[in-house]
Amino acid sequence: MSSIFGSGSTAAPQSSAEIKQAVLRQLQQETAMSNARALIGKINKHCFKACVPSPDSSLSTKENTCLSNCMDKYIAMWNVTSKTYIARVNVETKRMGGQEAAAIGSMASGLPEGGGGIMG
Amino acid sequence: MEQQLDLTKLNENDKKELNQVLTSEAQKSNIQQTVHHLNEVCWEKCITSKISSGSLDKSETACAQNCVDRWMDTSLAVLSKLDAMRGGPGH
Numbered sequence: 001m002s003s004i005f006g007s008g009s010t011a012a013p014q015s016s017a018e019i020k021q022a023v024l025r026q027l028q029q030e031t032a033m034s035n036a037r038a039l040i041g042k043i044n045k046h047c048f049k050a051c052v053p054s055p056d057s058s059l060s061t062k063e064n065t066c067l068s069n070c071m072d073k074y075i076a077m078w079n080v081t082s083k084t085y086i087a088r089v090n091v092e093t094k095r096m097g098g099q100e101a102a103a104i105g106s107m108a109s110g111l112p113e114g115g116g117g118i119m120g
Numbered sequence: 121m122e123q124q125l126d127l128t129k130l131n132e133n134d135k136k137e138l139n140q141v142l143t144s145e146a147q148k149s150n151i152q153q154t155v156h157h158l159n160e161v162c163w164e165k166c167i168t169s170k171i172s173s174g175s176l177d178k179s180e181t182a183c184a185q186n187c188v189d190r191w192m193d194t195s196l197a198v199l200s201k202l203d204a205m206r207g208g209p210g211h
Contacts, residue, residue, distance in 0.1 A: 012124055019125055020134040024141065026125075031149060038156045046163055050171055072174030074163065077184055080176065081159040084188040086151065092192070106150045108195030109157035 043074050162187035 013022045051066035052059070059067070085105065092101035130138070166183035176184065 012126075014129070016129055016131040016134045019127065019130055020138060022125055023127075023138055027142070027145060031145060034149070035152055038153070042156060042160055046160070050167070066171055069174040070171045073167070073171060073176060074159075076174070076176050077163060077167070077180070078155065078159050080181055080184045081162060081188055082152075082155045084185045085155055085158060085192070088189060088192050089151070092196075100147075102147065102151050102154070104195050104199060105154040105158075105192070108191075108198070109154045111150065111153050111157070 039075075039078070043071055046074060047071060158188055158191060161191065 013019045047067050047070035051063050051070055089101045089105065092104070093099065095101075162184050165187055166180050
């Protein structure tokens with residue numbers, strides 16, 4: 001039996017290759033989850049603001065339609081933003097002679113210094 | 121945590137490979153977080169009219185692209201100004 005939380009009944013991996021696979025799988029799940037969580041949170045915030053200006057006792061049909069459109073639009077814009085940003089980072093990285101330009105972006109967006117590994 | 125993983129059982133090659141994957145995933149995740157931040161900033165600047173469709177129109181798309189590029193220009197300008205300031209008035 002497997003659940004969405006993984007195959008609970010399998011024995012803990014023993015060999016190096018199995019452990020590696022397990023780490024990779026877990027890494028992939030957690031990054032996907034954290035990305036989805038960030039996206040959902042922001043969609044909720046911005047679409048609630050845009051579509052539900054004065055909350056009534058329930059969502060109206062109009063508000064529901066707006067929310068659905070807003071979600072599609074937010075994701076469409078995410079894709080444009082991502083494509084444009086990555087293209088620009090590549091240009092700047094080249095201009096700076098291979099120095100990672102994405103660091104400028106994460107500094108400018110006020111994000112914490114990224115990812116210390118779990119491997120020590 | 122789904123499983124207790126005994127990382128000490130990893131051999132050197134697998135450790136090295138995992139470290140490489142983790143470094144590149146951390147980089148990817150940094151970029152993704154910046155995109156989340158940027159998208160939020162640009163959404164507020166570019167989506168100003170009532171939402172009546174699920175896709176971006178031409179001007180919204182152009183605004184989004186310009187927003188990202190000008191934001192990047194801004195970060196570069198801030199950094200180069202700071203860099204000049206670090207040189208100090210005495211230099």
